[in-house]
Amino acid sequence: MTKRKSQGFPPIPSNESRRLAALLRFELLDTPAEAMFDNITAMAAQLCETPIALISLVDAERQWFKSRQGLDASETPRELAFCAHAINGESLFEVENALLDPRFRDNPLVTGAPDIRFYAGMPLADSEGHNLGTLCVIDRQPRQLNVQQKGALKLLAQQAINLFELRLQARQQREQAALHKAILSSVGTAVLITDMEGVIRQVSPGVLPLLGYEVDDLIGQSLGLVLPDEDRQLQPDPARASINCGSEQASQRETSARHRKGQRIPVLFSLAPVAIDGSQQMGYLCVLNDLSYREEALQRLQHIAEQLPGVVYQFQLHSDGRSCFPYASEGLRDVYGLQPEDVQKDASLVFARIYPDDLAAVTASIQASAENLSVWHQEYRFLHPTKGPIWLEGRATPQRRSDDSILWHGFITDITQRKHLEQMKSEFVSTVSHELRTPLTSIAGSLALINGEALGPVPDAMREMLLIAQSNSQRLRQLIDDLLDMDKLLAGKMSFVPQRLDLDSFLTDCATSHQGFARQHDVQIDYAGGIVTSVMADPVRLQQVLSNLLSNALKFSPAGSRVLLSAQALGGHVRVSVADQGPGVPADFVDRLFEKFSQADASDRRQKGGTGLGLAISKELMERMGGAIGFHPRPEGGAVFWIDLPALLQDETL
Known part of the structure; x- marks a missing residue:
């Protein structure tokens, strides 16, 4: 640091990191000489009557000369550079006699070649105020610039920075043009660029597979060549040539394009104005996206749907309650007795024919599927216009759309015969x-x-x-x-007589009544007791459910193990659990656990008897009493079956 001060080391600008980034952005360092910059230094030397003139760019460790007159060196260390001092100001930096200036009198560029005595440098600032370097003039004799020379040097410096900007813009435009050409050459779709009169000036290779034209065949042709007569209104309108691009809007629509051989190709036609930075419009960008694949996909879907029983459909529910079937296969005629176009925009005709007793359940199931984005599955009756009442089964998967509507994809089949x-x-x-x-x-x-x-x-x-x-x-x-x-x-013929039951006493009696069965299997029943809660239930049906759960637990528990009967209050309901230490429930059987006639071991060699109806009956009984039944495995092995019942508050009466 001391050495640098003794040599008059130039101070570092406060915006140094941004200044260096701006310098690199122009990509001028270490580039070949260019006549437009050499002309500026030649003029500066002539006007200021100096033997040396430079365009100097100050890098992190050096000053490098983009143009030089009267000097052989292409760069010098930054710590010796007069220009490194000049970039700290905004106006002309002038040293009349370097030998008398303590900052420079010991500088090797002063004490030796090129024997600098006089220096005048004008900072080269870009549009954001970063001083990239200087336009400077140097003499080997002490002197001073006059007013006219100072003004000329300032103008030339401004011209140099303008050339920097133009050079950068030209490079960027070349890069954009190359990118544009690469995109136009590689894009798979058909892209055409026209002038304001609709004459095609550039074409992408994508026109060949889509329209059958080689690129050169369309250059100079009217855009109308590839558009059918009835769609000529999509062509650029010459009358709009004087409209500023900022007020123009891109247009897009589905139409058909004309193939070279005359056939029509379904396309999505896009037309957008072309202008540069808000200047007057230059032409149009036309894009033709092939929609043939969509037509083919729709035809394949239609052929497949025609072979399926029932109807394949999409059902859409909007946030305001409106609903429709955007797509329905031809099977809709057989299932609903309606035409697909009858419900394409309004599904009310379908809901009007759902059996009145089933309408509320269908509506609720759709709403639940929409809220949870869960699979919709429902069996319901429908009043067919010619068949009369029929049974239908529907299943669909929901999808939330960007407009906040829900779109289901599914199928509906007639299950009247099955019912x-x-x-x-x-x-x-x-x-x-x-x-x-x-x-x-x-x-x-x-x-x-x-x-x-x-x-x-x-x-x-x-x-x-x-x-x-x-x-x-x-x-x-x-x-x-x-x-x-x-x-x-x-x-619906089973009677229920709900009563207020003291749950603790009820569970105690259940545990006691099963002690004999437990002894037969050498298993112990434990009931902790102590729950102070009443429930509303039919005692006979509740006893039937608990008897089924306890019997199963005892039957499947190994000798010497324990079955735990427990109860706990959970908010507005009470959960009664039966936990055993048996083999548990196979994972592939859990989904069928509460179905009729389902057994984990359905073979005729199973060791444990049973009808396969106990859990299915228990499920029906619990639901009829306003409760629920379920299962989860025990982490330490075994199974836990539980039932939930509505709890009664202390002051509730029958």
């Missing part, structure tokens, strides 16, 4: 169950009397067979009871 078969099966099962129940009750009762030795001692040779018969008759009776319960639930 009819299900009804026939249900009626058959119900009839058979009722017919079997009375004789089976008599058989089971008789076997119980025999095995209970009410009719006398049972011979040892017959005892085992009679016990097997009694066990199987009890299992068959349970199956029939479950079938009849399910039949009543589906038919």
Whole structure:
């Protein structure tokens, strides 16, 4: 630092980092000599009557001369540069006699070649005020510039910076032109640039695959050559030539373009004005995007949809409640008895024919799917104009659009025949169950009397067979009871008598009543008790649900394990849980856990008996009582089945 001060080291400008960045942006350093800059230094030397004139650019460590007159060196260290002092000001920096100036008298450029005595430098500032260097004149004799010379040097310096800017703009324009040419050559679509009269001046290679024209075939032709007669209004209008580009708007529409062989090609035609920096409009940019693929895709979709049962559709629900079917396959005629165009903009005709008792459920399911973006799935009845009431099943996946509407993609099928078969099966099962129940009750009762030795001692040779018969008759009776319960639930004939129940007492009784079954399986039932909450439920049906859950837990628990019965209040409801330490529920079976006749082991060799109806019945019972049922695995192994019931406040009455 001391050495630099002794040599008059020039101070660093306060905006040095930005100044250096601006200098690099012009890309002038280490470039070949250019006549336009040499002309300026020659004129500066002549006007100022000096042997040396320079255009000096001050870099981080040096000053480099873009143009020089009367000097062989192309650069000098920055710490020796007079120009490095000049860039710290905004006006002419003049040294009349360097030998008398303490900043320069020891400078090697003064004490040796080129023996500088006089220096005058005008800063070269860009449009943002960054001093990039100087236009300077140098003499080997002490002297001073007159007023005219100072003015001339200032004007020449301004001309030099103007040339810097023009040179930068020219380079940028060359780069943009090269980029434009590369884009135009590589773009896959057809791009045409016309003048204000609609004459094509530039063309992209994309016109060949789209329209069959070589690039040279269209240069100089009218844009109307590739547009059908009825779409000639899309051509640039010469009358608009005088309109400033800032007021012009790009236009876009679907139309057809004319192929070289005469056929029409569906395209998206875009027309935009071309101008530079708000100047007068120069022409138009025309883009033709091929829409043939869309037509082909629609035709493929239509052919596929025609082979599918039912209707493939899109349903759109707007934020203001309006709904429509933007797309529906031809199957809509069979399913709804409507034409696709009847509902393309308004879906009210469909909702008007939904069976009145099912309309609220359908509307609610659509709303829930929209709110949660979950899959919509619903079975409902529909009043077909020719078939009468039919059953339909719909499934669709929602998608939120940018306009905040929801668009579903899905299908609807006619399931009337399936529903009819299900009804026939249900009626058959119900009839058979009722017919079997009375004789089976008599058989089971008789076997119980025999095995209970009410009719006398049972011979040892017959005892085992009679016990097997009694066990199987009890299992068959349970199956029939479950079938009849399910039949009543589906038919809406099962009665419910809700009562206020003290949950703690109720669960205590449930645990006690299952102790005998628990001992048979060498399993212990634990109930902590202590919950002070009342619930509203039918005690018989609630007992049936809990009995099913406890029996399953005990049946599937290993010997010596425990089953935990617990309850906890959760806001406005109470959750009762039954947790076991058994094998748990297979992951691939969880989704079918509460379906009718579903069993994790459905083979005829399964070790645990059951009808596969218990959980399905429990689900129906809980929903009819305003509750819910569910399952989750225990982290430490086993399964937890739970039921939720509405809790009653202390002051609530029946």
